[in-house]
Every structure is written in structure tokens, then in C-alpha cells.
Amino acid sequence: MPKSPSAAKKHSVRGSRTGRPIMALLDLLGRRWTLRIIWELRDGALTSRALREVCDQASPTILQTRLSGLREAGFVELVPGEGYCLTALGRELFETFLPLHRFAERWIKRQE
Amino acid sequence: MPKSPSAAKKHSVRGSRTGRPIMALLDLLGRRWTLRIIWELRDGALTSRALREVCDQASPTILQTRLSGLREAGFVELVPGEGYCLTALGRELFETFLPLHRFAERWIKRQE
DNA sequence: GCGTATCGCTACGTTTATTGTAGCAAATGA
DNA sequence: TCATTTGCTACAATAAACGTAGCGATACGC
Numbered sequence: 001m002p003k004s005p006s007a008a009k010k011h012s013v014r015g016s017r018t019g020r021p022i023m024a025l026l027d028l029l030g031r032r033w034t035l036r037i038i039w040e041l042r043d044g045a046l047t048s049r050a051l052r053e054v055c056d057q058a059s060p061t062i063l064q065t066r067l068s069g070l071r072e073a074g075f076v077e078l079v080p081g082e083g084y085c086l087t088a089l090g091r092e093l094f095e096t097f098l099p100l101h102r103f104a105e106r107w108i109k110r111q112e
Numbered sequence: 113m114p115k116s117p118s119a120a121k122k123h124s125v126r127g128s129r130t131g132r133p134i135m136a137l138l139d140l141l142g143r144r145w146t147l148r149i150i151w152e153l154r155d156g157a158l159t160s161r162a163l164r165e166v167c168d169q170a171s172p173t174i175l176q177t178r179l180s181g182l183r184e185a186g187f188v189e190l191v192p193g194e195g196y197c198l199t200a201l202g203r204e205l206f207e208t209f210l211p212l213h214r215f216a217e218r219w220i221k222r223q224e
Numbered sequence: 225g226c227g228t229a230t231c232g233c234t235a236c237g238t239t240t241a242t243t244g245t246a247g248c249a250a251a252t253g254a
Numbered sequence: 255t256c257a258t259t260t261g262c263t264a265c266a267a268t269a270a271a272c273g274t275a276g277c278g279a280t281a282c283g284c
Contacts, residue, residue, distance in 0.1 A: 021220035022213050026147040032242070032270095035138040048261055059243045064262060074222055078261080089219065096215050099208040101134050107201065108133035110186055144241095144271070160232055171272045176233060190232080 028073060033058055033066050038075065038086065038094050045085035140185060145170055145178050150187065150198065150206050157197035 029035055033055060040046065040054045052063055067084060070076035075090035086094060141147055145167060152158065152166045164175055179196060182188035187202035198206060 021216035022151070023148070025212060025216040025219065026151060030142060030144055030147045032142055035142045036135070039134070039138060047259085049259080057244095059245090060262075061244085061264090062242055065242090067261095074219070081260095083260090089222065093215060093219075096211040097209050100137060103205060103208050104133035104137040107137065107186070107205075110201065159230085161230080169273090171274090172233075173235090173273085174271055177271090179232095193231095195231090 028069065031066065031069075033062060034070065035097075037063070037066055037070065038090065041076065041084060041086050041090070042094055045079060045082040047083035051084060140181065143178065143181075145174060146182065147209075149175070149178055149182065150202065153188065153196060153198050153202070154206055157191060157194040159195035163196060 036055055037051065040051060046054065048060070048063065048067070052058060052060060055063065067076060067078075070090070071078065074087060075093055076084055077087050077090075078084055148167055149163065152163060158166065160172070160175065160179070163179075164170060164172060167175065179188060179190075182202070183190065186199060187205055188196055189199050189202075190196055
């Protein structure tokens with residue numbers, strides 16, 4: 001298994017071996033709870049525990065791991081006294097998959 | 113592939129407990145290789161083995177699992193003699209996160 | 225027919241990721 | 255002080271993903 005050291009940071013994003021940014025991003029977003037966290041922070045800051053509540057009581061272990069990754073990626077920041085919230089970049093990312101919301105509505109009807 | 117009304121529930125999508133479509137979709141897309149598969153099928157059909165090649169030799173076990181999920185979800189179909197390709201719905205989904213591509217380019221520059 | 229190559233797909237043992245529960249130290253306010 | 259809440263971590267258990275091998279079916283050329 002060839003491993004390129006070109007990964008963004010020490011957490012060696014899975015799809016980044018190709019050196020294509022989109023792969024690194026898809027890889028980052030394709031980890032459990034990542035998309036959900038970004039989604040739940042859309043309306044403002046949440047404390048780690050509040051975030052856990054809205055994320056269906058996900059384990060703090062993995063939430064912490066994801067939050068670290070998202071902070072490293074520059075999508076999320078921790079504001080003392082406020083909690084976790086999206087950075088400007090993070091909000092930009094959120095908006096790129098905002099259309100998913102409307103898509104999901106149409107999609108679910110097809111499922112039923 | 114037979115599609116029952118409860119097809120979506122068969123694999124009990126993780127975030128679907130809330131009943132909110134976007135959660136079910138984020139959950140589906142937040143599984144390993146799912147986003148990548150949709151991305152790699154953007155230019156047309158690929159056989160299961162060709163798909164494996166472009167997906168960094170991912171294990172056929174998990175690719176098969178994902179392809180089944182994506183077929184159940186109606187995003188991917190298997191065309192005999194051609195291979196796997198996106199359905200009309202799948203292409204629509206792909207286009208909703210197409211802006212991610214450009215975003216990823218900008219994002220990666222920030223990382224370096 | 226025969227061999228060979230490819231297709232979609234699965235078995236199975238190992239490794240990695242995620243979960244669930246409990247709890248820590250620091251900060252805050254009463 | 256005491257009680258809460260914060261971000262965060264330890265640790266054992268479970269679930270997901272990986273890697274290798276190979277199946278049956280199909281389609282070729284010979």
C-alpha cells in the first residue's frame with residue numbers, strides 16, 4: 001500500500017493519496033458524523049454537549065475526533081464561552097451542499 | 113432489483129431515526145466510499161472492477177455493499193454489458209455537490 | 225467441445241473505526 | 255465553599271472496513 005506524505009496534516013486523510021483535493025475533501029466528509037456536525041452548526045455555535053444532543057447522543061469520543069479534524073481542516077473553530085461554530089470557510093462549505101436539503105426531500109418521496 | 117416500500121429501511125440508515133430526509137441522506141453519504149463512488153461514476157459506466165481500480169483498490173466487499181445501498185437508494189444502476197452508472201437521480205445528486213470540486217481547490221491552498 | 229478471460233459478487237479472517245459508559249481537570253457562578 | 259458546566263479523555267466492547275482468495279455465470283477465440 002503506497003502512502004504519500006502529501007496528506008494535509010498528521011491525520012493523513014484517506015483519499016488524499018492521489019493528491020487531488022476533491023479526494024481529500026470527499027474522504028474527510030465521508031467519515032461518520034462529519035457531514036452531520038457541519039449541518040448542525042449551521043445556525044450558530046453549540047457546546048460540545050449540546051452538539052452531542054442534536055447528534056443523537058453520538059459518543060463524545062468520536063465527536064471529539066471529528067471536531068479536531070474539522071478544526072484542523074479549518075471548517076470549525078472553538079470560541080471560548082460560546083462553543084463550536086463554523087468558520088467562514090466552514091460556512092462556505094456548508095453552503096455548497098445546502099442544495100442537498102431540497103434534494104433530500106424529493107429523494108425521500110421516491111423511496112416511499 | 114426488487115424494490116419494496118420498506119427498501120429504505122432494510123439497512124436502517126443511521127440518521128433516519130429522526131425522520132428528517134436530510135439526515136437519512138447525510139447518513140448515507142457519510143459512509144466510506146459512497147461519495148467517492150458517485151464521484152467516479154460521473155463520466156459514465158464503470159464495471160465493478162474498473163470502479164475498484166479508480167477507488168484506490170478498495171476492497172470489493174465494501175464496494176459491493178455501497179453499490180447495493182446506492183442502488184437501493186436509486187442513485188446507481190447496473191446496466192448489463194456496461195457496468196455501474198448513475199441514474200438520472202444519481203446524476204442530480206452528483207450535481208448538487210459538484211461545487212465541492214472548486215471549493216476543494218481553494219480549501220487545499222489554505223491547508224498548505 | 226476446450227481453455228481462458230472477464231463479469232458481478234461472496235466467504236472469511238484480520239485490522240481499524242466507532243460506540244457506550246464513566247469520569248477527569250478547569251472554569252463559572254452561587 | 256459547593257454544585258454545574260465546560261472541553262475532553264480512558265477503556266473495553268461492538269461494528270465497520272479491509273485484504274485475499276475464489277465462486278458461478280457469461281462470453282470470447284480456438
